[in-house]
Amino acid sequence: MKYNVPPSGAAVGLVPHTDKNALTILCQNDVQGLEIMSKDGAWTHVVVPPGCFLVVVGDILKAWSNGRMHAVKHKVTISGTKDRYSCGLFTLPKEGALVEVPKELVDSSHPILYKPFSYADYVAYFMSNVRDDALEMYAGVGPSSEI
Ligand SMILES: O=C(O)CCC(=O)C(=O)O
């Protein structure tokens, strides 16, 4: 991805989101800009050292791990005088595979949080219902789910 130097001041490069895939590996040039949201809602800049990769848990891994792994909300803000480049490797479930919480991750202190679903169906749902809580609405077990 290329993020051009904003004409003036700072600009939004990428709006806040969680990744919809399983796991993302990011690398970037020396222009920082990624911010992550803590669980209490505060935004923090992530400083990625040169030559390092950043690994981001997506919605699929969150669901598959029965919520043990946190799909962090993140965004990109651009400022300064140099274009920002980033490159992402987005891993996805195999075509047709069901994302299903393994029984080993469910017990009385960890009730099941997600119904089995396919990645393609989830992405299709998200495309027509772009919202922060898409995973909970689509696959969540409980009162907030839609289907
Ligand atoms: O450019 C970045 O560092 C982040 C990109 C990103 O979050 C995404 O493509 O989902």
Ligand SMILES: [Fe+2]
């Ligand atoms: Fe992302």
